[in-house]
Amino acid sequence: MADKYEQVLELAKRRGFLWNSFELYGGTAGFFDYGPLGAMLKRRVENIWRDIFVINEGYYEIEAPTIGIEDIFIASGHVGGFSDPLTECQKCHEDFRADHLVKDIIENPDTLSSEELTDIIGKNNVRCPECGGKLGNVYEFNLMFKTAIGPGGKRIGYLRPETAQGMFVDFPRLVKFYRDHLPFGATQIGKAYRNEISPRQGVIRLREFTQAEAEIFIDPRDKTHPKFKEVADLAMNLYSQNGQVSGETTKMSLGDAVKNGIIAHEFLAYCLAMTYQFLVRVGVSPEKLRFRQHMKDEMAHYAADCWDAEILSDRFGWVEVVGIADRTDFDLKAHAKQSEKELSVYVSYDTPRKVQKFVVKPDMGVLGPMFKGKAGKVANALKALRPEELSGDVIEVTVDGEKIKIDKKSVKFETVTEEIHGENIIPHVIEPSFGIDRITYSLLEHSYFEEETKEKADDEEEENEGKRIVLRLPPEVAPVQAAVLPLLSRDELRKPGNEIVGKLRKAGILVAFDDSGTIGRRYRRNDEIGTPYSITVDYRTLEDDTVTIRDRDTMKQVRAPVSDIEKNVYDLIYRGKSFDDAGKGI
RNA sequence: GCACCGAUGGUCUAGUGGCUAUGACUUUAGCCUUCCAAGCUAAUAACUCGGGUUCAAAUCCCGAUCGGUGCACCA
Numbered sequence: 001m002a003d004k005y006e007q008v009l010e011l012a013k014r015r016g017f018l019w020n021s022f023e024l025y026g027g028t029a030g031f032f033d034y035g036p037l038g039a040m041l042k043r044r045v046e047n048i049w050r051d052i053f054v055i056n057e058g059y060y061e062i063e064a065p066t067i068g069i070e071d072i073f074i075a076s077g078h079v080g081g082f083s084d085p086l087t088e089c090q091k092c093h094e095d096f097r098a099d100h101l102v103k104d105i106i107e108n109p110d111t112l113s114s115e116e117l118t119d120i121i122g123k124n125n126v127r128c129p130e131c132g133g134k135l136g137n138v139y140e141f142n143l144m145f146k147t148a149i150g151p152g153g154k155r156i157g158y159l160r161p162e163t164a165q166g167m168f169v170d171f172p173r174l175v176k177f178y179r180d181h182l183p184f185g186a187t188q189i190g191k192a193y194r195n196e197i198s199p200r201q202g203v204i205r206l207r208e209f210t211q212a213e214a215e216i217f218i219d220p221r222d223k224t225h226p227k228f229k230e231v232a233d234l235a236m237n238l239y240s241q242n243g244q245v246s247g248e249t250t251k252m253s254l255g256d257a258v259k260n261g262i263i264a265h266e267f268l269a270y271c272l273a274m275t276y277q278f279l280v281r282v283g284v285s286p287e288k289l290r291f292r293q294h295m296k297d298e299m300a301h302y303a304a305d306c307w308d309a310e311i312l313s314d315r316f317g318w319v320e321v322v323g324i325a326d327r328t329d330f331d332l333k334a335h336a337k338q339s340e341k342e343l344s345v346y347v348s349y350d351t352p353r354k355v356q357k358f359v360v361k362p363d364m365g366v367l368g369p370m371f372k373g374k375a376g377k378v379a380n381a382l383k384a385l386r387p388e389e390l391s392g393d394v395i396e397v398t399v400d401g402e403k404i405k406i407d408k409k410s411v412k413f414e415t416v417t418e419e420i421h422g423e424n425i426i427p428h429v430i431e432p433s434f435g436i437d438r439i440t441y442s443l444l445e446h447s448y449f450e451e452e453t454k455e456k457a458d459d460e461e462e463e464n465e466g467k468r469i470v471l472r473l474p475p476e477v478a479p480v481q482a483a484v485l486p487l488l489s490r491d492e493l494r495k496p497g498n499e500i501v502g503k504l505r506k507a508g509i510l511v512a513f514d515d516s517g518t519i520g521r522r523y524r525r526n527d528e529i530g531t532p533y534s535i536t537v538d539y540r541t542l543e544d545d546t547v548t549i550r551d552r553d554t555m556k557q558v559r560a561p562v563s564d565i566e567k568n569v570y571d572l573i574y575r576g577k578s579f580d581d582a583g584k585g586i
Numbered sequence: 587g588c589a590c591c592g593a594u595g596g597u598c599u600a601g602u603g604g605c606u607a608u609g610a611c612u613u614u615a616g617c618c619u620u621c622c623a624a625g626c627u628a629a630u631a632a633c634u635c636g637g638g639u640u641c642a643a644a645u646c647c648c649g650a651u652c653g654g655u656g657c658a659c660c661a
Binding site for chain 1: 587596597598612613614619620621622623624634635650651652653654655658659660661
């Protein structure tokens, strides 16, 4: 029996959701095309993400290049850290992590170069742990695609392995755009690239994939969220660090999770809520969704807390689709160091603070002529002294190893009170990072149903069992939103059908017109691609200007007027209008 | 990357050295047809790619590609 992945992918290929890329030339692992329906579906998923993060939270979207220069990825750690030193056994051709093999011999093997690792393996006669064979030279396998910028190959570029760096690199501009106020956020939806060693699992692990990421910069001293109250009662499946030790998932409200210290703070919890609402809205089943906290040893050393949204898939088990991390100031600090620019925000205090400050004022009128070229250094040495060191009649400082005595008359000092209005702080970054392809696949799988239908053969008593494949996509994400079907393929029914198509299109609804074959077949075809509503034109339409609307999930029909059909259908799709209110039951 | 298994119209499939490569479903055109894939007529459409063995290869051998599984890697 085919498993669900196989069924979903078969349907996805056949009906134009997902295709293997480059199939004409035999295909290449790790790449997928979105067909006509898939591309529309994915776009709708992205637009719901925009609705939540950009429109409702105000985290504006930016668009940075998919190619990045080397500095960016040196700062981010991808040049050094996104690769593994591998060594291959010459006998059994098994690959091993070279740093893992020598970790009993050497203290910090991950700091060594490939050459050094090769050397150590040779000197200590490290053999293949599988067959005892000789190991080959150590080589670095970096998961980034490398390219050259401009002719000559002098400037190295990399295809970005994540969209996040774009927001970090634009940080100084973003601070100004948001008028020097925390918190603020920027988002990006776009392609990222990782040259996976061996991509499997179809659309779950791709070499080119789409991420939707938000980088939200917050004040490290205040990780509350103003809208947290709105989501505090939302209960979801939490698989915390303690839960993973005991193997238990707990359904808990976010308010309680923050109160009990399970989720580090409100802001992170609020991101979990947005994630939950997004995933459920696009069609992921809530009962097949959990949030798993990273274990301490799994979390990056700089991260304060990190949760993955995981979706249960029939074949792959729990699949990570979103990562939500408090990355603290790690990324901004790293880019500040690499670029030698200050990446901070000036934050003013509510009330200016008075600070007692000890100030030394050397009398340069005396010291200048006395020390000439050395005077500046002497003055700086004096300024660095503490009050007790200035108490004697003669003050002694050391400049360039030379002890210099200065009369106390040449140095004044006092304690002054200064008003400080604020300070420069490095914001902390909350990063929700979504794998759009995995989410799109997951919602297809969760929407996929095969139903047994009992049909009575015309004259016979016996019941034939048939199969109905239906994609129960939320109407908002369904690629084709309505089908217009003349009951019979006759001109007198086609014509009003086409008029309805025109009205729906003007209202921005993607509509398909289909008059081929029997009506039942056309309903089934639309069920299979998840079209939520089918509008059927029959002979009564010609009499009283009404049509039937069929609900995909229940196969129920109502009768509704043609006059406001576009508003009716629009409300069904976008406004949550209930189907029973769409017309008279039949 | 390694090992094992597999690959025939859009989908499922027959074919195990020898005629024009089976069949079903789908699709298209038409007929029929007043609401849930099944009526009639016709049409379109396939041996993953490259090399070898042979008079002759979809079939046997080698290699590649893709897919599946396990290992490794990855999150």
